[in-house]
Amino acid sequence: MYLWTQESWVCLAVVIDLYSRRVVCWAMDWRMKKARVILALMMAINLRQPLPGLNEVS
Template sequence: MLLTLLWTLQGWVYLAVVFDLYSRRVVGWHMDRKMETSLISRALMMAINLRKPPPGLMHHSDRGSQYASNQYQAMLKQHDLVCSMSRKGNCWDNSSTERFFSSLKREWLTGNLYSTRESAIADVRAYIAYYNARRLHTTLGDMTPIEFEKIA
């Protein structure tokens, strides 16, 4: 899980995503105007509700204070998820999620000026739907994440 931020005329809006590394699918996400633990907790709950992960599933994040918070760590333990955090200064651990953010910003958001946070959230929602169901991935044999999961 990682965070990124987007500019609107109302100010910043933060996006947290939970990314399935196997299928390259965004399985959880949430956007908010504050970068607090509740932002990432809501994204994680979306992923948990969608995937119903088995005990012991590894959940990877960076070392941000939100991820290290007692509240978030308790949530991981409550759902029997194993916490994995990047080493300090190691950007390669999160490269797939960073690539998603890059695609979002280059393919979809470039040149867009959002008057409200709500309009940015609606546009990101549309991109995630496109990304999961229509965007082809060379790492998946030129399939979408949803197509790949159906045959895997």
């Protein structure tokens, strides 16, 4: 998602919990980089601490 600020556009990566429909974590950067998206996802996993096996990608 791109957001306009008073200076320029910034990119916002948001992780939403689909069960609670709450924003779990977010990260911003000047450009959309996959590292920023991965950072937001890793921060969300560390914050929520899911049970073993739930954060594995198949």
